[in-house]
Amino acid sequence: MAGKPILHYFDGRGRAESIRWFLAAAGVEFEEKYIKTREDLQKMRSDSSFMFQQVPMVEIDGMKLVQTRAILNYFANKHNLYGKDMKERALIDMYTEGIADLNELIIHHPFLPQEQLEGSLTQIKEKTKNRYFPAFEKVLKSHGQDYLVGNKLSKADIHLVELLYHVEELDPSAIANFPLLQALKTRVSNLPTVKKFLQPGSQRKPPVDDRLREEVKKIFM
Structure with a gap:
């Protein structure tokens, strides 16, 4: 074993x-x-x-x-968290790469010199609220399903919910205007394995x- x-x-x-x-x-x-x-x-x-x-x-x-x-x-x-076919995998990869771009900013943020922290936080807030979160909200609205791709949990959903938690630590109001992202966060957070x-x-x-x-x-x- x-x-x-x-x-x-x-x-x-x-x-x-x-x-x-x-x-x-x-x-x-x-x-x-x-x-x-x-x-x-x-x-x-x-x-x-x-x-x-x-x-x-x-x-x-x-x-x-x-x-x-x-x-x-x-x-x-x-x-089995990577879609059922090439099309779904392509979408999952596209969403995941977008999440990764923003996640890099958040990973590096705590290690920046003190004088750069305010500018970094401003950049994170601007990109989340004006670029990335509206894009993911639009995806969820476009198909009305529970998850980003194929109405089945994928790695993109897991990465996005992780990102939502991290962004909210920096900006508690980050997803206040994105009801479908809020719903996705709640849905994934209530999965038994994630809840644990x-x-x-x-x-x-x-x-x-x-x-x-x-x-x-x-x-x-």
Whole structure:
């Protein structure tokens, strides 16, 4: 019997948080091995099977997978969350890439110098309310279904709901004018696997604080 997937990353959100959300939504139990020091990272990088010397890295099914989107695509295929045909997969990929563009801004936001934080937050608010959220609201309205593609939960829905939670931490009013996004968030949050992940004590990570910010800088910078 195959063991649990093992996620290698630091003890915080970053690019690995989408992997945690995805595994949790798919009902997959997984382990984490945290990179706590620069020496931990150097040790991993000395492993010839550690491609590109980058994290997050997931050990799964006899493989050591890196590159976040490759990891997520593998799990999407494995757990039937990637649409039923090429057309649906193309839509899922398109929506996911849009989500990823915005998510990059949010990932980097806590690690910016203090003097850049206000400008970064303004950019996030502007792009969410004027570009990305209206686009996803329009998709949901256009077909009147429960999910973004094919009326079935896909990786795009999981990533979008994760994004909604993160944006609301920065701007509590972010989705106030988007009723269909609110409904999608509620729908996905009430799935048993996701509901469990949202409870205290799960493998979901809290927002980056000063302590973690300094720890990450010591490891990677």
